[in-house]
Amino acid sequence: MSLLNRTNNEAALEAAVTTLQSRSLTQLAITRFLRNRVAVGASIVLLILVALAVFAPVFELLTGYPMEFQDRDFYSGKPPNWEAQHYLGTDYNGRDILVRTMFGMRISMMVALVAATVALVIGISYGAISGLAGGMVDTIMMRILDLLYSFPLTLIAVIALAYFGRNIMIVFVIIGLVEWQLMARVIRGQVLSLRNAEFIEAARATGVRPFGILVRHIVPNVTGVAIVYMTLIIPEVILVESFLGYLGLGVQEPDTSLGVLISEGANAIEQKPWMTYGPGIFLVVLLMALNFLGDGLRDAFDPKDR
């Protein structure tokens, strides 16, 4: 199945030479996606959230409250006040919660993107090796994956983060190491079905080396599916990141993330509930939008699963 490969010139050429089917498949998928109103709505919401996160510094200028600014008049946590432009209230240090939530979302999204890419790279290599090698190697690698399936890898992430510091790069890598399994499974399935495809056989017959086949034929054809499944991994990654942040193992001050903000609020839930509202609502809406978008994309691009 060659999906979403119109950007890749060679793959498109190749597809055009064989049939026009791949292009029409993609177009079909896009129309199918656009017909799914929930998914389209989710992507609009997601776009708004991404814009808010990306333009968080602008936002900071607009409200006039920088992220680290401690408002003396609103010290020790005051409820939302529209006249003072503290739309979601302030935290213990008089910092504006809305602005902090924007910055937290920024970090969460960054972690999501990078960690999902790490997961993508690991998953693609694992799945591709397993699918291409076949035989005993495939069996053993899949057996390992089965064992890991019910294994609480998040606990390992907790241990690793507790021991090796809370550097943000380590957070990226560790979350990627937790979330790669689904990707590996999907990619292996794709590779298995591609392995016996005619154009691969032709390449093999003309003497292309296995590595060349992998780079020139398998990877471009798997990319589309990988991107679809990446949107399904991203909410998981955000969840893991906020989980680690809640436990105090994620990013550290002065940076903040949604999980850190929620844990700060949860400690003061009795007296200052507004400290949890903002970040909590943003996290839930973000996860919801990503989930709906991912489901919609998968339904559109992966017709067998509908």
Place this chain on the structure above:
Amino acid sequence: MSRTWGIFFMGYAFQRFGQMMVIVLIALLAVFTTQRLAPGGPFDGERPPPPKILKNLRAYYDMDLSMPAQFYSYLFGMAGRAIEPGGSPGEAYWIALPPEAEVTTLGGTQKRSDDSVLFVRQFCPWGQWFGRMFGAKTDAEGRPLPTLRKCGIIRGDFGLSMVRRSIYVNDYVRDGLPATLKYAVPSLLFALLLGIPMGFYAAYRQNKPADFVMVTVGMFGTIMPNLVMAPLLVFLLAFQFDGFLHWLLVEKLEWIELGRRQRTLNWIPAGKTGGVMHYVLPTLVLGTGLLGRIVRLSRAGALEALRSNYVRTARAKGLPAHVILFRHVLKPGILPVVTYMAPVTAVIMTGSLIIEQAFSLPGLGRQFITAATDRDYTLLMGTTVILLLAVILLNFIVDLAYSWLDPRIRRAGGGRS
């Protein structure tokens, strides 16, 4: 149970037991090496102990040995210097040392002089069973071997905590495991007993309003993370419920005056332990998360079963609905749920870290976090072993249940996937 099933079970159980041991060993080795390779250790805090005491501490916890030796002593115990046994097995007891014995305790390495009696503590919960199995009690000439100072996890001794150095890890587990199970098991039951009927009903009423409601509830459960759910429920049920009731009954419905009551509700406590009510909120938070998945899975399973030929035949025969449900739809319908029971342990465990933090419960998850942040090596290894055993045990049960539900697997020789 037929005979073939019994034979299948035996072989399968043995195979799984071997696998289990290997997994536990690998995980333990991984945690162990991570701990020893990472910078920092359990004894360096803000005020590190004086060098002499540090040396004794390291000797007591065998940290002056090489890493393989340390791992061996953690697993199989470490023979002390010549000491003779006393007391009864199954609890920590004191052993009187023979003259000229040299032993390392938390107080330091000492040599027993003639007039002072030196005792050392030994802790071997499963010593009476596994002591015989692993290692002989007497040497070649029939003299009793030196008693173990440490028994190793093979004899049930998880060692002494490295940060709180008067508490055995076994005691932590004994206190922590029930606290975790007290909300983990009810939440699983809650999710199963509510989720499976909901999913089946949704499948039965596919594309009707009832289906939509159930699917929405399921979606809500899957998307709402535990860490948002916990503070939300605490706020709504524990702190605001009282005010809400007052608003509803007194102000809105102009009902009876409820009398003076405190602002914070004590019906549903939001933290610490105590009676049954203290576990209501943790159960709800963890249960809703699981409920969502279970509703979705059982709905999918039931839909597939309802579409099958044998259900159509049963309908055509004119069997009553409940017979079709229990005889034909139930077993294949809950298969996806049963498969999900394997990773559910992992979900519960990661959830337990959040929930025990949010509700300040003294469970295993909390001890795991404290152990990881305090670098309490023995406590971390102990909790990891217990959590792993829980995962593996549940996986085993799930595999058996699966093979019982789906005869095709039994014939193929076991195993999911």
